[in-house]
Amino acid sequence: MARRSDHSRDEIRQMALDAAEKIIIQHGYKGLSARKIATDMGYTVGTLYLIFKNLDELILHLNMHTLDALYEQMGITVERNPAPEKCVQALCRAYYDFACSNTHRWSLMFEHNLSEDMGIPEWFSAKVAYGFTLLERVLQPLVKEKKPAEVCIAARALWGGVHGITMLAVTDKLDVSGVNSVTEILDSLVENYMQGFVSGAG
Amino acid sequence: MARRSDHSRDEIRQMALDAAEKIIIQHGYKGLSARKIATDMGYTVGTLYLIFKNLDELILHLNMHTLDALYEQMGITVERNPAPEKCVQALCRAYYDFACSNTHRWSLMFEHNLSEDMGIPEWFSAKVAYGFTLLERVLQPLVKEKKPAEVCIAARALWGGVHGITMLAVTDKLDVSGVNSVTEILDSLVENYMQGFVSGAG
DNA sequence: ACCTGAACACCGTTCAAGT
């Protein structure tokens, strides 16, 4: 049993996040509980509430960490694909791949609908917005004549689309009973959208 | 307090589903519990487990009812839009509108990730598949030269896309901080995808 | 000051016991 002053506040905080992440990866959202996190850390439940306002706040931080991991993958994908046309498709596939390889962590970002009273904090929204920015930077060179506002819409349309297909695929609701693989569907969305977008009237 | 034989098994079943739906509409997934459903019906918790295997099964039936309501709206949309081009867009908007007007019921279909041991039952998958069929029937006349397999992929790409944008919008993760309305983003997806799809090589 | 552990108000699910 951990004694007082064994760990600093920051250490406890990190231990909690690490324990929670471990549980999520292994057992998913439903397997997570404050008591399990505490046990895993070697502390009591009460201690968690000295560090975090509630479980929602802890999960929010977990999700931010997941977003960082996702963005890192996306960053690598951008570097590896200097040609913008290929890069858009690669980014979309990277998103799907990330969701498949990190299902529980990725799912947590969407399963966790924070309680109505506590809206999404600004710093989290900012992190989400950064993802769109990443895509916008790849899209803009492809349609130099278009205004940033149009690219902004395109990034959201495309990203939302990829997200939806990924979500349905991961939760087994895409009805891919035939020969179609999810990748085929993803590529169809990206290719056809991009064709329409690039050739479309400004 | 309800006494034995006051209601038939089917009546109790319907009372449970009605009570649950009422709670969901008012308070969402987090506000739902077996005890609340039972209280609302005027029965004891135990009674619920004479009718349903568990809460997951009850929710599955609720979701089927929601799907029916959604398909009814989609059916009306198809009837009102005989021109296929317009119809695709109208259907996608109808999906978004349904999600906005029935947020809690619609959310339940995706918040509720049934426990791993109990996979999605066949009769539910069949209902989901029907939604894709509806869209396929509208898409096919637009690309008469294309094979059904391609239309099948297109339906999933488009529908998944619309679903993703809707989901992100409803849960406030689309970052529509600028002037862009969600409808603009939806239309961008549909228009550009369809342009690419219709003009694309078979 | 730091942490505990018991308490409160909830859960889903089961099942012996009542009518």
Place this chain on the structure above:
DNA sequence: ACCTGAACACCGTTCAAGT
């Protein structure tokens, strides 16, 4: 046969009390 209600094993969250 139908339904109850108490029990079991869990929750998130709080806070007086200990060291």
